Amino acid sequence: MILPSPQQLRYLVALADHGHFGRAATACAVTQSTLSAGLIALERQMAAQLLERAAASKRPVFTPLGREVVARARTALAALEAVVETAAAARDPLTGPLRLGVIPTIGPFLLPRLMPALRRAYPRLRLWLREDVTERLVQGLEAGRLDLLLLALPVTGAAAGAMETLPLGEDPFSVALPAGHRLAAREGVPVEALAGERVLLLEDGHCLREHAQAACGLPRGILPAGEEGFAATSLHTLVQMVAGGLGVTLLPKLALEGGVLAGAPVEVRRLEGAAPGRVLALAWRPRSPRAAEFQGLGPAVAAAIAASAS
Secondary structure (H helix, E strand, O other), rough: OOOOOHHHHHHHHHHHHHOOOOHHHHHOOOOHHHHHHHHHHHHHHHOOEEEEEEOOOOOOOHHHHHHHHHHHHHHHHHHHHHHHHHHHHHHHOEEEEEEEEOOOOOHHHHHHHHHHHHHHHHEEEEEEEEEOHHHHHHHHOOOOOOEEEEEEOOHHHHHHHOEEEEEEEEEEEEEEEHHHOOHHHHOOHHHHHHHHHOOOOOOOOOOOHHHHHHHOOHHHOOOOOOOOEEEEOOOHHHHHHOOOOOOOOEEHHHHHHOOOOOOOOEEEEEEEEOOEEEEEEEEEOOOOOHHHHHHHHHHHHHHHHHOOOO
């Protein structure tokens, strides 16, 4: 039996990721003709058709078998990379490239403090950053495109992939209110007091939207799910919506200490409830050869979280 080469598998996965022969070839640092020839050779070796050859279509279309082979190719390439990573991690931990995914409700507020600390502690570590919502970061982790995630727990729904996690610290919520709001007269706002308020949230896909329910135990009836015009793509936008009197929102302490208010006419009060917050954590693939490295990185990240929230 002739086994596919790692290069052939990389061609196949790149084509699936980029959906375009030219871009896939560029990602693999080869010509388009070289990539196409490699895929044709792969199909001949396997005596199977992985791509549909429709003349009218310029985009690659995978056969059902082709999609299955792509999934197995990702696993195989990740296993090969793990062989090299195991030796590298044992030889010289926390050096070389590390692809870190971070969610948007953490990145802008923690990275300005975390990055200088990591450069000082690990000068030979080359950190590549990807900011995205939790579900897509988890997909990138599972596919081997990312090595480590910095996210918020709990992770639920489609994003709850198989991961090992290292909790780093709690990030409690506060209630952000328009200036002069009736609830601003309180030192703390009970969850139940929000029942008569329009609670503004990030759009679907952001884990903070789910944390407002899961972590804080907010009654489902107070969330304006599906209401047009009342979902934001960032915490900064939420703050401006609150300042404009459109409603109230929940903000994590990390964002507040990171300057998300930026002088906006918004009043902040402590949220009172059973578990009013989220947990920040690192996450990596199960049985990753770099697990010990990631655990060793945890204290530095936790220290940056603690410093940012102090």
